[in-house]
Amino acid sequence: MSDLMGIAVVTLMIWVGLFGYVYRLDRKLSRLED
Amino acid sequence: MRVAEISKLTLLVWLAAVIVAAFFYVHAAEGFIGESSRIVFFHVPMAWIAVLAFLVSCITSVMYLRRRDPRDDIRASVSAGLGLLFAVLATTTGAVFAKIMWGAYWNWDPRQTSITILLLIYAAYLALRGAVDDPERRASLSAVYAILAFVTVPFLVFVVPRIYWSLHPDTIINTRGANEFDSRYTQVLLASVLGFTGLYVWLYTIGCRIETIRQRRRQEVLDV
């Protein structure tokens, strides 16, 4: 069961990390466009 | 833009919830080895988004050929790139799934073959774009290719698997055939597809904005 927990946590981390990266990119773009 | 901010946050929470649900809310499905059925929650939406992205690329290519708006060309190339990205992700998750289910990462079963061909087709699209210098010519030629490319997609997605099956019946188990999913499974799968669609839309708009700025910069350099 802890294996599953591990994979779940990693996946979650990947997603949150990815989201953060794209969000920052989004912000930067908005600043460039204005 | 409060609406935009809220929707992005919703996306974050939505897909996070999908991930949690995929691992803890749903029970491992029957007919699958171990917990491998959970991969499906990511693999299927990725494949679906890849096809959606290629469809968008085809449609915007048609629009480009009709009204010659350079923004349509941007949309077509961005969507094709995203389609390629999601296709690669789908292939990778599919290979992991294949390893668990059938012992090998790659055995050229019909769907693996189809997705490989798709990767080759759209990689060729990018190669074509790289080979033409003149922007208008590049846009028209790639638009034509994007349309031709998408014509093969229905054959790859629907016809090839059925034909391949009769050639190598021992290597394939049709995972779509395992349709006795409980309702939780379908709920999470649908939620995942929705979430990934949202992610695609977001990435698509960002890609278009990046490309637009890039082209504007290039234009400014030329004007000076």
Add this chain to the structure above:
Amino acid sequence: MWRWLSEALAVAAKDLRTEFRTRVALNSLGLFALTVLAAVSYTVGPYRIAVEDRPFLLAVLLWIIVFFAALAGLDRSFVKEEESHTAPLLRLAASPAAVWFGKLVYNLCLIYALMAMLVPLYCILMGYKIVLLPAFVVILVLGGFTLAVVTTIIAAIIARAMTRGALFSVLSLPLLLPLMIFLIQGTTGASEGNAETVTNTIRAVLSMGGIMTIVSAVLFPVVWNE
């Protein structure tokens, strides 16, 4: 309506006449096919493959030779117009639809000539037994047609892209892979005598060929007038 057709046939006739004189494409296609056939026949031969695997493996080898020979020679139709700078003249002389159809007929002649030479030779040298012979011929005809349709439009695209060579294969081959899969399956079926497989294949190739023909006919003017 008939003017369009006569223009197209004139384009095809001109290309075929030039080809007959210089034999560039015929050499690329023919020599490639014969060389590979000789190599395969020598190394694999009629005896090396187990009898139960023959229908499938020999189908695979046959279509690989045909497809790669086609990729070696079929881009000539448009590339030589660009090279000899006759393309603008052709644009003035004939309508895009006529040019497309004329070039298609030219490529069809090349492909069918290749098949006429290669296929009997292949079956003899490799000991390939075909049970459903008429079906096999139909598969060859339809397959060759679809192959010609796709390579014609791609050749037109790369001729405008100014970088020749590898790009033609890079663009054509992925689009042609589904077709190859169908053709291999159908040829296997024809060799084994499996009528159902053959009918499925013919249906699939017919629909793919039909759609590709319509789409390329519609899109060709865009490429040609770029």
